Amino acid sequence: MKLLILLLGTLVLSGCSVVNYLRLKYENDHLVPNWHVDKTHSRLSADISAKPYVYMTINGVRGFKMMIDTGASISLLQDTSKVKALGLKEGYPLELGGWGDGENSRAYQTQVSQIKLGDVSFDEVSFAYMPLSQTDYFLRPDEAVFDGVLGHDILKHFTWYIDTQKGKITISKLPYQPTQDDVTIPMRVFLSKLYFDSEVDLGNNQTFTQEIVLDTGSRHYFKLNNYYVRDAGLEFKGKTVTGSDFGLSGQTVHQRGTVPKVKIGDLTLTNVKTNFIEGDDDGKSVLGSSALSHFSYVIDYSNLMLHLKPYQSSKFIARYNLLGLELRKLTDGAFVVRYVMPDMAAVGSGIKVGDEVVSFNGVDAKQLSQKDWITLSSTIGEHTLCVTRGDTCYELNAQHIAGYSNL
Incomplete structure (x- = not known):
């Protein structure tokens, strides 16, 4: 009921911008992946640095670098020279936002005839097209080192195998068969994002449960929305420093600290570097790629499971930006x-x-x-x-x- 009231209120305030966003979010529901005959898995050309990226073919043109972003509800193209050269048509208007203290940014819907990921293709795919170089996400246009984002509307069709240490990303149309070495975490989908439950230890005998978004598009370890901390009557009392993050809605200056423990299923992460983000109750906390990079992991959309296999050569240790x-x-x-x-x-x-x-x-x-x-x-x-x-x-x-x- 609370969600319905929130959505209705947003519709009244924002009019067609929210309607069009919801329209795009479900516009790709017709998509069916076209696999090469006898193929069940496909190794993708990948680049795993602070975040995971794969290379995609659009309308027969190869080499589009796309971020794998489980925190994104929709897929997006940005205004790189490579994307501009496609000459895509402008569709209905959109407003897109995310973490940041600024306003939403103007965008529009567009459609491509075909995309290819390795041995798989999709026909007639809608994207949000965003002039990202003209937003507060960038300080200058040449920060656009990737061409777009693959969100839930594309990711949900596969099981994703991501091996950070080897730099390998593979997709499959089959569910994953877990091994005894896996830590398996059940997830759920809400508003086209993946969620799971956690238990957060803030120190000083302060522990509370928290719903977390799995967000491969975040390069950080853990973002904790301070709204939920205060709502539980708690307060992080450890040492913090001031940091900054940049999202689709610009810059967010925030405090960073280290929480003693974050427990996810049977997995307990200790001394977790945490960004304490200020936001209202619709801004969820997230687990990002820096935490996931300590594991070879599988995101199984068909069974809604996250499988983590710890690397034997390393234990979970957060790295800190000590230069600032x-x-x-x-x-x-x-x-x-x-x-x-x-x-x-x-x-x-x-x-x-x-x-x-x-x-x-x-x-x-x-x-x-x-x-x-x-x-x-x-x-x-x-x-x-x-x-x-x-x-x-x-x-x-x-x-x-x-x-x-x-x-």
Whole structure:
């Protein structure tokens, strides 16, 4: 009943924008995957860095880089040069948003004749087309290093095998057969997203249950909506630092801390790096790709199960951005500074938002992935970072923060 009232209220306030969004969300319900004869599995060309990506063919053109985003209800194309070259027609208008303190962004529906993922194709597929380079999600257009997002409307047709360490992504039309080494977590679908239950230990004898969205499109470990913490009469009392995240609705400045435990089914994660996001009760908490990267995992949409197989070579350990620079990769291989965290090493150094980073510790930025940067920024010690502005290099000293990254 509460959801119905919320939806009706939103419809009154937003009119056709919400109606059109719901229209697109169900527009691909007719889709049927066309598999090559005798094929049940297909290995996809993939790129797994901070998030999982696969390469897709659209209207016979190969090489579109698409993010696998279980937190997205719909699939989306953005205004990269490769997508623009398709000459897609503009359909009905849309407004799209997500985490962030800004407004929703203008978009529109469009349709492609065919998409291909490995040995599978779909005909007549609708996407949201979003001029993302013109939104607050980007500081500059050349942050568009991928072409779009595959959301629930496409993902739900497969079982997804994702092996982060090997960089492999495989899809199957068959349900997964779990092994004794798997941690199996039941999920449910609501508003075209995957949810599961968890138990969160905030410390100081404060434990509460929390519904979580599985979100491969988030590069973070755990985002906890503070609304639910306060609603339970609780308060995180551990050490926090100020960070920033960027979603479809722009920037969200928030606090980051480390919660002692997050229990998911029979799996208990300890010392979990957590973004405490401020939002109302329709903003769900999420488990992101940084947590999932500790496992070879299977998302079985047919049985609504998440299967996690821990890597024998590593245990769950959160990595912390100790330099305090939020960087985004650019299409030319450099990085751009999106945010300077006020509690970390880079504050006061002279590095500014918008600076283009061309090398790190003597290594050309073009040789470093986003995952490489995350590893380097979490490494204790002296670092040298060089930017194009004034051909300047900065010496930064990364150190742990007691109670936050050094527990």
